[in-house]
Amino acid sequence: MKYLLLLIGLGVLFFVLGARRGRPSEPEARKPQQPAAPQAMLSCAECGMHLPADEALPGKGGVFCSAAHRSSFEARGGQA
Numbered sequence: 001m002k003y004l005l006l007l008i009g010l011g012v013l014f015f016v017l018g019a020r021r022g023r024p025s026e027p028e029a030r031k032p033q034q035p036a037a038p039q040a041m042l043s044c045a046e047c048g049m050h051l052p053a054d055e056a057l058p059g060k061g062g063v064f065c066s067a068a069h070r071s072s073f074e075a076r077g078g079q080a
Contacts, residue, residue: 046073 040053045062046069056063057070061078064070 044069046070 041050042056042063044065049065059070
């Protein structure tokens with residue numbers, strides 16, 4: 001009788017541990033989000049470096065990667 005109770009106790013213990021192990025460890029809210037949609041890439045009119053459209057600085061003659069490149073390009077009269 002004593003061994004039967006021990007066997008049942010071990011069975012319950014393994015069942016509880018197995019059920020806990022089968023659950024997802026993170027709730028749905030903590031799962032990583034999908035990456036953002038790709039952006040258009042633009043080329044700097046001064047140096048030709050490619051950069052995302054939301055980081056480009058507009059200017060006369062195109063878009064630029066920095067204010068220094070924009071002013072340099074515009075000081076030369078807009079010629080590459």
